[in-house]
Amino acid sequence: MKLATKIFVGLISGVILGLILSAAGATAIADNIIQPFGDLFIRLIKMLIVPLVFATLVVGASSVSDVSKLSRIGGKTVGYYLCTTAIAITIGVILANIFAPGVGLSISTDLTYQAKETPGIVDTILNIVPTNPIQALADGNMLQIIIFSLFIGICMNLVGRKSEPVKNFFDGFAEIMYKVTEIIMSLAPYGVFALIVPVVTSHGPAVLLPLVKVILLMYVGAIIHSLIVYGTATKLIAKMNPVKFFKGVMPATLVGFSTCSSSGTLPVTIRSTQDNLDVSEEVSSFVLPLGATINMDGAALYQGIAALFVAQVYGIDLTVLQQFTVVLTGALASIGSAGVPGAGLIILTMVLQSVGLPLEGIALVAGVDRILDMARTATNVTGDASCAVVVDATEKRREEALA
Numbered sequence: 001m002k003l004a005t006k007i008f009v010g011l012i013s014g015v016i017l018g019l020i021l022s023a024a025g026a027t028a029i030a031d032n033i034i035q036p037f038g039d040l041f042i043r044l045i046k047m048l049i050v051p052l053v054f055a056t057l058v059v060g061a062s063s064v065s066d067v068s069k070l071s072r073i074g075g076k077t078v079g080y081y082l083c084t085t086a087i088a089i090t091i092g093v094i095l096a097n098i099f100a101p102g103v104g105l106s107i108s109t110d111l112t113y114q115a116k117e118t119p120g121i122v123d124t125i126l127n128i129v130p131t132n133p134i135q136a137l138a139d140g141n142m143l144q145i146i147i148f149s150l151f152i153g154i155c156m157n158l159v160g161r162k163s164e165p166v167k168n169f170f171d172g173f174a175e176i177m178y179k180v181t182e183i184i185m186s187l188a189p190y191g192v193f194a195l196i197v198p199v200v201t202s203h204g205p206a207v208l209l210p211l212v213k214v215i216l217l218m219y220v221g222a223i224i225h226s227l228i229v230y231g232t233a234t235k236l237i238a239k240m241n242p243v244k245f246f247k248g249v250m251p252a253t254l255v256g257f258s259t260c261s262s263s264g265t266l267p268v269t270i271r272s273t274q275d276n277l278d279v280s281e282e283v284s285s286f287v288l289p290l291g292a293t294i295n296m297d298g299a300a301l302y303q304g305i306a307a308l309f310v311a312q313v314y315g316i317d318l319t320v321l322q323q324f325t326v327v328l329t330g331a332l333a334s335i336g337s338a339g340v341p342g343a344g345l346i347i348l349t350m351v352l353q354s355v356g357l358p359l360e361g362i363a364l365v366a367g368v369d370r371i372l373d374m375a376r377t378a379t380n381v382t383g384d385a386s387c388a389v390v391v392d393a394t395e396k397r398r399e400e401a402l403a
């Protein structure tokens, strides 16, 4: 069986066991016995992120002979991410307008929500440059790690012969990290199984039913966005059969789905794109860590749906201009937030604030956020991979044309 199939079997078996356990009222088994195995899997893949990204990005950057190539790849990547994010949130707004998931709904909630302080734009941009790269590595600050690794890789090239031992070290280290990733990825079917069981047992019909429209809309939106945007981009720009793309990226999509963290899924995304979709190390090691941080199409899509849902529940009509503000704020905030579990909910505070919607609205959806986050993260991860495939194909075509 292929890894993706095994992960899928793990997922389905997890759902089935979760249903059985919750019917039997044995949720404690899920929480106390099965959950720790899921946590173990998350810890294992998280362990890989920093060393894997650091080593592969240094190697990737050092193999780029001219710096203009790196800036070209960077430009394409950021351009692709911006476009797909804008499309995602627009799809969300359109779907929520058509299907009006919050109209006529009255959910009583005694939860209140505290808005979080978010840094301003200037600080966010300045923060990309680490003052202490070791600290950046220790904190797992992805953008800072990217900047530092690019400097090291590029300068390794400029230094030439004297940097050979360091280059060999990083080469070897990257290979070792790939091997460790391969081993940990083989545990993914069990990890996914262990992660999904407690999610199913803790989300019974009483929690899900009142919000079933929002949940369905999120899942349908994620599927529409993925098929249309990624399917078209891989077909038209990368000239790759979309079926091959979705199959190849499946291990990453499923691990993203069950871990709810696109940063955590990064090692799996890197390996899947390289092994199954032939994306070069140079492109995947740059495009994917960047994507895990700045590209969150699923989160953006969700903002469109959730903001309008909250407005509808409170009986507030948003003007076209306000809906446009939702699109803009949602897109920008999703770029500024890292791919960690629940990030989409924090972004929602900014979006609601931008159009003056009550922040308590967050409490309406917070109870099922895990279920929504799964669809968001699967989309985020698939979107990152589609960018890697697209950028890689255009670079390869360019090289062929020049040769």
Ligand code: ASP
Pocket (backbone or CB within 6 Å): 260, 261, 262, 263, 296, 298, 299, 338, 339, 340, 341, 342, 343, 344, 345, 373, 376, 377, 380, 381
């Ligand atoms: N959990 C998502 C991710 O890691 C972010 C979100 O909450 O939407 O990509």
